[in-house]
Amino acid sequence: MRPVSPVFVGRQGETDRLRALARQAVAGHGVAVLVEGEPGIGKTSLLDRVAADCAGLGMRLLTGAAEDLEQQLPFSAIANCLGIGAATTDPELARVSGLLRGEQAFTQSLAAANHDFxxxxxxxxxxxxxxxxxxxALLLDDAQWADPQSLVVTHRLGRGIDQQPMLLVVATRSAPxxxxxxxxxxxxxxxxxxVVELAPLPPSEVSTLAHDLLHADAGPRLRRLLATAGGNPMYVTELLAELSDEGALAERNGRVELVWNTDELAEGWVPPPLAEVILHRLACLPPGVRDVLQTAAVFGRTVxxxxxxxxxxxPVAELAAVAASAVEAGVLTDTGTRLEFRQPLIREALAARVPPSARAALHRxxxxxxxxxGTGVERVAEHVMAGEDVDERTTQWLIGVADTLTARAPELAVELLQRALPTATRRQAGRLRLQLIRALLWRGEPAEAERLARDAVATGDDPACDGELRWLLAQTSYRRxxxxxxLDVIQQALARPGLSEPERGRFHGFAxxxxxxxxxxxxxxxxARQAVLAGEATGDARCRGIGDFALAMTMAxxxxxxxxxxxxxxxxxxxxEGVQPDLQVDPHTLRGxxxxxxxxPAEAERALAAxxxxxxxxxxxxLPMAHTLRARLLFLTGRWDDALVEIEAGADLPDLLGSAVRLRGMADLIAVxxxxxxxxxxxPGASYPHHFSRWARALCVESQQGPAAAFELLCPAWEKAHGLEPRRLVYRVCADLARLAVATGDRDRARVLAREVDELVTPQAQPSLTATAQLCHGLADDDPDLLLAAxxxxxxxxxxxxxGNAFENAAEVLARRDRPAQARQAxxxxxxxxxxxxxxxxxxxxEARLRAVGVRRGVRGPRKRPKHGWEALTATEQRVAALVAAGMSNPEVAAQMFLSRRTVQxxxxxxxxxxELNSRVELAVRAAERTAVRAGG
Incomplete structure (x- = not known):
C-alpha cells in the first residue's frame, strides 16, 4: 500500500462562495466570514484553499492561528497573523511590535485598558x-482560543470592512x-x-476522499467502515492511515478492500474515537521522533x-531532521515561515500522553x-505558570521582570505575583507586594489594589517601601x-519624615x-504653588509642570x-517628555x-488636535474630553455635521471622566x-445628566408646552451652575433663557439674568460673552440696537x-416698533x-414669531443642502473625499487634516x-470621473 497523505476534497460550494467574496474584496467592498464546524471537519484545509486563492488575486495575505496556551497573552492571535515575533525586523511592524513588547508602557499609559487601546x-x-x-486578506484559525484583545481588533476591523478592500475569515470550532x-x-x-457552517461530507465525497488518498476506489466493506466516520474528513484520513499502517488494506480487482477476517472485524464493528485513532497511529512513530513531538506539543501548536x-x-540540526520526519509523516506542516502541528487534535492527542507531573517538569x-x-519574559512566564511551583529562583526572576511582564501580559503577572507572595521572604514580599499593586492597577482592579495597599501600609513591614506604597495607595483611591x-493618604504621607523634596513636590501636585x-x-x-516651589528648588521638572497645570486649572x-x-x-x-501616567493630566486639552x-477657534482646534x-x-x-471640546467648538462655530462626526468618534472610547453624557447631550441639542x-x-429619581441634555429637552418643551414650561426646565442649568461647571462656562444657555423669560412676559427675570451675566464680563472679556450680555439686556429692555450689536x-x-438668535430677537422688536423694513432685513x-x-x-x-407681528421674510431663504450627491458633502467631507480619492490612508488623511483616524473613518x-457608494475604491473612481468631466467642461 502507498502511504496515506492529507488531501482536500469537496467543499466546492464553500470554496466558490469564499472565492467570490475575495474577488468582491479586491474590488473594494470588503466582507467578513466566520467558518464554523467540529474538530477535523476541514476548517483549516478550507482556509489553506482560501489563502491560495487570495494570493492568486494579489492580496496581501495575513494568516495565523490562536493557541490555547496563549489565551492570557494579549494580542497573541493577531500578532501570529501579522507575523510579529521576538525577531521581527519589518519596519512596517516596528511600532506595533514595540508596543506588544510593552516598551515604556508604564511611562505612557494609565492602565492595561489604555495600553490595549x-x-x-x-x-x-x-x-x-x-x-x-x-x-x-486576514485569515485567523482556531479563534475559539483567541485572546480577548485579538477578538476586539477583529471586531473593530469588521466595523468598517464594507468600505475597505479586505477579506476577513475567522475559523472556529462550533463548541465549546x-x-x-x-x-x-x-x-x-x-x-x-x-457564516459558513461546514457540515459532514456526504457519502459521495467521502468516497472521493478515500480514492484520492488510496489512489483507487474503496471496496464495499471499506466504504461501510468509512461511513462510521460521520463525514469527518480528518477522521477518514486518520482511519485510512491507521488501517494502512496495520496492514488491514489490500488492492483487489482495482479496488482497495479490508483484508481483516471476520474474527478481526466482526459485522457492525465501530472504530474507536478519532483521538484514539490518532494516538494509536502516532505510537507507530520512531521513539526519538515521538518524544520530541510530545515535548513540542506540550509547548503549543507552533514548533x-x-x-x-x-x-x-x-543541536538544532538534529531536531530539524526529526521535524522533517514529522512533516513527511503528516504530523507537522511547514507553512513557509514556521513549523506547526497539522491539526490541533494531533497536538492535543500528543500532549495528553504526557502525565501532568511530567508536563509541569517540562515547563519548569x-x-x-x-x-x-534571553527569550521574552511573557513566553518564560507562560512556562512558569504551567510549571505550577514558584521557587526561590523563580521569585527572584519575577521581581526583576514584573513591570515588563505586567505591561505585556497583566493576567499572567497578577497570577504569578499572587502565587509567589506566600512563599517569599520578608524582603522579597515587600517588593512583590508593590509590584502586585501596580499590576492590579494596570489590569483595572483598583479596589483589590487599594485593599492590598492599605494592608501593606498598616502593617509597615518594609519601611523602605513606605513612600512608594503610600503613593500607590493614593493612586488606587483616586482611580476609584x-x-x-x-487626599487623606497624601496628607498622611506629607506628615511623615523621610520624604525627599521631589517626592514632597509630587505629593503636593497630586493633592x-x-x-x-x-x-x-x-x-x-x-x-499647586507648593509643587511649583518644590520643582524650582530641586530642578524637578515634573513637580513644576504638574504644579503649573493645577494652577492653570484653578485660574480657568x-x-x-x-x-x-x-x-x-x-x-x-x-x-x-510628557506626563507620567500616575499623574494623568493633559495640558494640551486644557489649552484647547x-x-x-x-x-x-482656529488656535483651539489646533490645540485640541494635538x-x-x-x-x-x-x-x-x-481623549474623550478632547473630542468633547472639539465637538463643542464645531457646534458653536456652526459645523454641525462635523460636530456629529466628532461626537461619534468620542462616544466610542473608554470614558474615565464622564464625557459620554456631554457628547450625548450635544448630539441631542443639534437634533432638536x-x-x-x-x-x-x-x-425613579431621574435627572438630567448634563445641562446640554436639559437644554435640549427644554427646547422641545417650548414647542410642546410653551415658553413658561421651557423656562422652568432650563432655569436650573444656570441657577445651579457651580464647581467644575460654573456660570462662566454655562453662560451659553442665557440666550435661550432670556428669550424664554421675555416670552413669558417676565422682563424682571430677564433683567436679573442680564445683571448676572454682566458680573462675568471683564474689560478683556471675549466677544461671545459680551454679546450674551448685550442680548440679555436687549431682550429685557426691548432694545433693538443692543440686539443688533450682539x-x-x-x-x-x-x-x-x-x-441668528440675535437677529431673530431684533426683528421682532423692530416689527413691534413699526420698523417693518428693518425687521424684514433682520x-x-x-x-x-x-x-x-x-x-x-x-x-x-x-417665522412664526414674525408672522404674529405682521412680518414675513423678504427674500427666498437659502437653498437647503441636498441629502445626496457631491453638493451634500460638507467642506470637511469634501477635503477628506479628495484626499481619500488621491490614495491616502485614513492615518495619512488624519495627519494632513489634524483629525483622529476614527474621525476620518x-x-x-x-x-x-x-x-451612495460602497467602498473607497468606488469613491476614487467617482472622483476621477468628476474631475475629468469638470476638466472637459
Whole structure:
C-alpha cells in the first residue's frame, strides 16, 4: 500500500462562495466570514484553499492561528497573523511590535485598558495604510482560543470592512468556545458578515476522499467502515492511515478492500474515537521522533526548534531532521515561515500522553532554559505558570521582570505575583507586594489594589517601601473616584519624615489635582504653588509642570483665561517628555479649552488636535474630553455635521471622566435644533445628566408646552451652575433663557439674568460673552440696537446660531416698533444663518414669531443642502473625499487634516452614504470621473 497523505476534497460550494467574496474584496467592498464546524471537519484545509486563492488575486495575505496556551497573552492571535515575533525586523511592524513588547508602557499609559487601546489603534492604523496600498486578506484559525484583545481588533476591523478592500475569515470550532467568540460572530453578522457552517461530507465525497488518498476506489466493506466516520474528513484520513499502517488494506480487482477476517472485524464493528485513532497511529512513530513531538506539543501548536534545542539541550540540526520526519509523516506542516502541528487534535492527542507531573517538569525546565537564553519574559512566564511551583529562583526572576511582564501580559503577572507572595521572604514580599499593586492597577482592579495597599501600609513591614506604597495607595483611591480618601493618604504621607523634596513636590501636585476636582479651588491653588516651589528648588521638572497645570486649572475656573493659558503653556514647556501616567493630566486639552473660551477657534482646534493625537498615542484618559471640546467648538462655530462626526468618534472610547453624557447631550441639542424630539429622562429619581441634555429637552418643551414650561426646565442649568461647571462656562444657555423669560412676559427675570451675566464680563472679556450680555439686556429692555450689536459680536466670535438668535430677537422688536423694513432685513439675516445650519426648528420659530407681528421674510431663504450627491458633502467631507480619492490612508488623511483616524473613518462613512457608494475604491473612481468631466467642461 502507498502511504496515506492529507488531501482536500469537496467543499466546492464553500470554496466558490469564499472565492467570490475575495474577488468582491479586491474590488473594494470588503466582507467578513466566520467558518464554523467540529474538530477535523476541514476548517483549516478550507482556509489553506482560501489563502491560495487570495494570493492568486494579489492580496496581501495575513494568516495565523490562536493557541490555547496563549489565551492570557494579549494580542497573541493577531500578532501570529501579522507575523510579529521576538525577531521581527519589518519596519512596517516596528511600532506595533514595540508596543506588544510593552516598551515604556508604564511611562505612557494609565492602565492595561489604555495600553490595549493604543495597541489596537496602532494595528488599525497599520491596516488602514495597507488598505490604501491594495487588498488585504486576514485569515485567523482556531479563534475559539483567541485572546480577548485579538477578538476586539477583529471586531473593530469588521466595523468598517464594507468600505475597505479586505477579506476577513475567522475559523472556529462550533463548541465549546468562549462568549467573546459568540459576541464577535454577532457583531460581524450584524454588519453583513457571512457564516459558513461546514457540515459532514456526504457519502459521495467521502468516497472521493478515500480514492484520492488510496489512489483507487474503496471496496464495499471499506466504504461501510468509512461511513462510521460521520463525514469527518480528518477522521477518514486518520482511519485510512491507521488501517494502512496495520496492514488491514489490500488492492483487489482495482479496488482497495479490508483484508481483516471476520474474527478481526466482526459485522457492525465501530472504530474507536478519532483521538484514539490518532494516538494509536502516532505510537507507530520512531521513539526519538515521538518524544520530541510530545515535548513540542506540550509547548503549543507552533514548533520552535530553537526553543526545543534550548530545553532539550540538543543541536538544532538534529531536531530539524526529526521535524522533517514529522512533516513527511503528516504530523507537522511547514507553512513557509514556521513549523506547526497539522491539526490541533494531533497536538492535543500528543500532549495528553504526557502525565501532568511530567508536563509541569517540562515547563519548569523550559522556563529556566529560555530565561537563560534571553527569550521574552511573557513566553518564560507562560512556562512558569504551567510549571505550577514558584521557587526561590523563580521569585527572584519575577521581581526583576514584573513591570515588563505586567505591561505585556497583566493576567499572567497578577497570577504569578499572587502565587509567589506566600512563599517569599520578608524582603522579597515587600517588593512583590508593590509590584502586585501596580499590576492590579494596570489590569483595572483598583479596589483589590487599594485593599492590598492599605494592608501593606498598616502593617509597615518594609519601611523602605513606605513612600512608594503610600503613593500607590493614593493612586488606587483616586482611580476609584475616592478623592477625599486619596487626599487623606497624601496628607498622611506629607506628615511623615523621610520624604525627599521631589517626592514632597509630587505629593503636593497630586493633592492639587484632587482638591481641584473636589472644587476646593483655593486649597488647590496653594498646593499647586507648593509643587511649583518644590520643582524650582530641586530642578524637578515634573513637580513644576504638574504644579503649573493645577494652577492653570484653578485660574480657568476663576475666569482668568488669559493667565490660565500662559501658566498652562509654561507647564507644556516644562513637561517636554510628557506626563507620567500616575499623574494623568493633559495640558494640551486644557489649552484647547482656554482657547475655546477665549473665542480663538482656529488656535483651539489646533490645540485640541494635538491633545487628541497625544492621548491617542498614550491611551490618555483625556481623549474623550478632547473630542468633547472639539465637538463643542464645531457646534458653536456652526459645523454641525462635523460636530456629529466628532461626537461619534468620542462616544466610542473608554470614558474615565464622564464625557459620554456631554457628547450625548450635544448630539441631542443639534437634533432638536434640526427639528427632532428628545424624550425626558425616565425612572425613579431621574435627572438630567448634563445641562446640554436639559437644554435640549427644554427646547422641545417650548414647542410642546410653551415658553413658561421651557423656562422652568432650563432655569436650573444656570441657577445651579457651580464647581467644575460654573456660570462662566454655562453662560451659553442665557440666550435661550432670556428669550424664554421675555416670552413669558417676565422682563424682571430677564433683567436679573442680564445683571448676572454682566458680573462675568471683564474689560478683556471675549466677544461671545459680551454679546450674551448685550442680548440679555436687549431682550429685557426691548432694545433693538443692543440686539443688533450682539449679532455683530457673535459674528466676531464666529457663532452663527447665536448670531441668528440675535437677529431673530431684533426683528421682532423692530416689527413691534413699526420698523417693518428693518425687521424684514433682520429676519432674513436670521433665516440665512439658520438655513446654513439646517436649524429648521429655529427657522420655524423665527417665522412664526414674525408672522404674529405682521412680518414675513423678504427674500427666498437659502437653498437647503441636498441629502445626496457631491453638493451634500460638507467642506470637511469634501477635503477628506479628495484626499481619500488621491490614495491616502485614513492615518495619512488624519495627519494632513489634524483629525483622529476614527474621525476620518466616520467622515468616510458619511461621504460614502451621501454619494451612495460602497467602498473607497468606488469613491476614487467617482472622483476621477468628476474631475475629468469638470476638466472637459
Amino acid at each position: 493604543v495597541i489596537t489603534e496602532a494595528i488599525l492604523d497599520l491596516f488602514d495604510e495597507w488598505f490604501a496600498q491594495g487588498p488585504v 468556545r468562549a462568549e467573546a467568540v459568540d459576541a464577535l460572530e454577532r457583531s460581524l453578522v450584524a454588519r453583513g458578515g457571512h 520552535d526548534l530553537t526553543e526545543l534545542s534550548q530545553v532539550q539541550g540538543r 525546565r523550559a522556563a529556566q532554559s529560555l530565561d537563560a537564553g 473616584g475616592h478623592l477625599r480618601e486619596s 492639587a489635582v484632587c482638591l481641584f476636582f473636589l472644587t476646593r479651588f483655593d486649597e488647590a491653588r496653594t498646593a 475656573m476663576d475666569g482668568d483665561l488669559a493667565q490660565a493659558l500662559a501658566v498652562n503653556d509654561r507647564a507644556i514647556a516644562t513637561l517636554t 479649552m482656554c482657547l475655546l473660551e477665549l473665542d480663538r 491633545a487628541i493625537a497625544g492621548n491617542r498615542e498614550s491611551g490618555g484618559a483625556y 435644533h434640526r427639528g427632532a424630539t428628545v424624550d425626558p429622562p425616565t425612572g 449679532a455683530a459680536d457673535y459674528r466676531a466670535a464666529g457663532w452663527p446660531l447665536y448670531e 429676519l432674513d439675516q436670521a433665516l440665512e444663518r439658520y438655513g446654513a445650519l439646517e436649524a429648521t426648528a429655529d427657522a420655524d420659530r423665527a 466616520s467622515h468616510v462613512s458619511s461621504i460614502l452614504g451621501k454619494l
